[in-house]
Amino acid sequence: MRAMTLRLAAALIVLAAPVLAQSGPPRNDLPQPYRTTRDWGELPAGVTWAAVTAVEPAPDGSLYVIHRCAGNSCAGRTEAPILKYAPDGRLLQSWGAGMFIFPHGACVDRDGNLWVTDARGQAGTGHQVIKFSPDGRVLMRLGQAGVSGSGPTLFDQPNDVLVAPGGEIFVADSHRNGRNNRIVKFARDGTFLTEWGTKGAGPGQISEPHTIAMDSRGRLFVGDRENNRIQLFDQNGRYLEEWRQFGRPSGIFITADDTIYVADSESGPDTGAHELPGIRKGIRIGSARDGSVTAFIEDMESTAADHSGAEGVGVDAQGNVYGAVVRRQMLERHVRR
Secondary structure (H helix, E strand, O other): OHHHHHHHHHHHHHHHOOEOOOOOOOOOOOOOOEEEEOOOOOOOOOOOOOOEEEEEEOOOOOEEEEEOEEOOEOOOOOOOOEEEEOOOOOEEEEEOOOOOOOEEEEEEOOOOOEEEEEEEEEOOEEEEEEEEOOOOOEEEEEOOOOOEOOOOOOEOOEEEEEEOOOOOEEEEEOOOOOOOOEEEEEOOOOOEEEEEOOEOOOOOOEOOEEEEEEOOOOOEEEEEHHHOEEEEEOOOOOEEEEEOOOOOOOEEEEOOOOEEEEEEOOOOOOOOOOOOOOOOOEEEEEEOOOOOEEEEEEOOOOOOOOOOOEEEEEEOOOOOEEEEEOOOOEEEEEEEO
């Protein structure tokens, strides 16, 4: 009886303990069931793609694409960084000119509002998260314009934003070499609730939280890019586990059926940022439920030393996958064969 009790206690301890890692490195030899096009989407007159950073579908079927105005920055530019598309690629609306320095991550909430981060700052602009209505009206700002810092009211290069079904707001704060390396949680009205994360490589520590997503169970998936892993947390910051089989995560998108799409834009030769040598860039696809990886959309420059792959990733209602490509300044659309 004592032995059975001990075995039961041991089993309960194992079940309660967080899983430290999924087994196996990222794979390059997975099925690639998509064909790629690079000419989708009407652009405003006189505008060409700048660095494309985020693609987000809206509940009404429209699609938002965020790009950096001209080249890799919106500083001093008059182009609109936010482009709203119909499902067939027709441009419906554009806005945001003069409002951003370095637009980075984005999300669309259940009401169709668009949230966009600005990951740099200067001259009273940047280091903020801005909420827009579906027609482009500013509804909320988090952070102080142009001011970099820590604490509940300031950000330092916020990378990405996520709005939970209940309205809680999560901000992944600090780009490469940023000071914070944290997740910040706000109530739906913008009131600060909590934060977690310190720079490091241990469980729960973060080095460049580049992207954030949520599955149907409410778990947070944080792309801990410089540590080449995804860390999973509950919504109060409790560490759950880490996954390394999806590569070096720059972007994460999870659909309603818990299919996970992870954009790896930086693997390949190590340039000094702790990349994954021998691992090809691209979008790995699998299950957010069990961590299995089942498909791979390989980047067109998958072994280049430059950081050239898609950083942002989004999926529309028809299952088409969009890659937001920064260095090559393009939007890629991947359609099932």
